[in-house]
Amino acid sequence: MLNFPIYLDHNATTPCDPRVVDAMIPYFTNNFGNAASRNHPFGWQAEEAVDYAREQVAKLIGADPKEIIFTSGATEADNLALKGVFEMYASKGNHIITCNIEHKAVLDTCKHIEKEGGEVTYLKVKDNGLVDLAELEAAIKPNTILIALMYANNEIGTVMPMNEISAIAKKHGVLVFSDAVQAVGKIPVDVNKDGIDLMAFTAHKMYGPKGVGALYVRRKNPRVKVTAQLDGGGHERGMRSGTLNVPGIVGFGKACEICMNEMEEETARVSKLRDKLQTELLKVEESYLNGDKEHKLPHVTNISFKHVEGEGLLMGFNKNIALSSGSACTSASLEPSYVLKALGLGDDLAHSSLRFGLGRFTTEEQIDYTVEQVTNTVNKLREMSPLWEMYKEGIDLDTIEWAHH
């Protein structure tokens, strides 16, 4: 039996695994202590729970527990990494290299840094969504202090070659920061093998609770420091003040442990479902895969259906299937996804895209239903689409003078 609605938007957020919730519950009530209370059992218990979670989190990414700074989420971790490095390494330089398909939490922080006198290079990704490594190396200058590139993209699921990127950075003595929100817990991420110096990730993308994330900050080879962005009690080795979210952190730890233990099996199962979904939907006439075919997350696919508008398409089934689109018909700007546009997609194809994010609880039955619904709606809307009619009549849409709004 299919239960509706079906959730296929796991890049946005994931449900908490029930095992995570079970682990968290005692820390709301009986074990409510403040981890910074050093003088009584309530505090000791909370501190112990946080220490244990810190180990679980560190283990998943091959780090030392002392290298984990808990934050409120990845946006805060992105801010802390970028602004913190920019301020801490001001005497070494002011230049940061990033790319044009980063998450807004990185791009907008970089914009802020530019206002503060920083210099930022936004590399253009190739059509497959990956950075050109020769271009990256050529962008490094004597005043470059940081390369900030995402591990995996949230819209198209492409995975950057982090170890190759960090090899280039090492050669030039530049630090590497990665927003790894979509990758951690889904694919093997190891800060040492990947040569990453700072890394942001968050619990709610990996079946943990919302409102808790972490910044990994390397302590050895080299020892990296960031300037705190919040003033206060000096928690988290002075890098992030604020009472620790003990239940959240406990849940984060548990989520990491589950991902670590089950990743291999889960990836095998979910990637098979993703491949089925992708193969079936690419059989639809004039449908296109967005982003690199090989270097991508196992649970994500992004497909454009030409001459059908994405939001209109979602409306055909969004009572029963939760998905997201690159179309931005709801935004006042009418601008489609900047990520898809960065791949060189025309606005029409960018408006026509759907993002599928599968997850731990996705079933084959759900995928079969989704294939059927999406295919039917695409066909129905194409019957209604003047662009499809023109395309079928052999009219080149580029030759038409459109009345732009």
Place this chain on the structure above:
Amino acid sequence: MAYSEKVIDHYQNPKNVGTLDKSKATVGTGLVGAPECGDVMRLQIEVDEATGVIKDAKFKTFGCGSAIASSSLATEWLKGKSIDEAMTIDNMTIVEELNLPPVKIHCSVLAEDAIKAAINDYRQKNGMEALKFEESVVH
């Protein structure tokens, strides 16, 4: 954002989807919007030569549910109206009828523009001057 029931109904059961023979002198065609903006509307009217009344109207729309609903509603309203009456259809009445939220007002503007474009196409085909319309406020 939730859609109004009327938008959902037009989306699920669009009225007057189709194509009229644009080579006929009695048919006026309006094609507005742009693929880059995420919506393109084609609205056609067929005018009864004897009475000057719009006897048929068809649309095809590439766009979101509100754009589809706006054009579907417009074709319903056009049928049985004279050209003069058709010109008085205002985008805000479409907004009210469909309960469109502010971010979707452009869909109704597009429908109004499509009506005017179809009327002008019909006029020019029949030796009349194209009418100049004031620019709609919301673009």
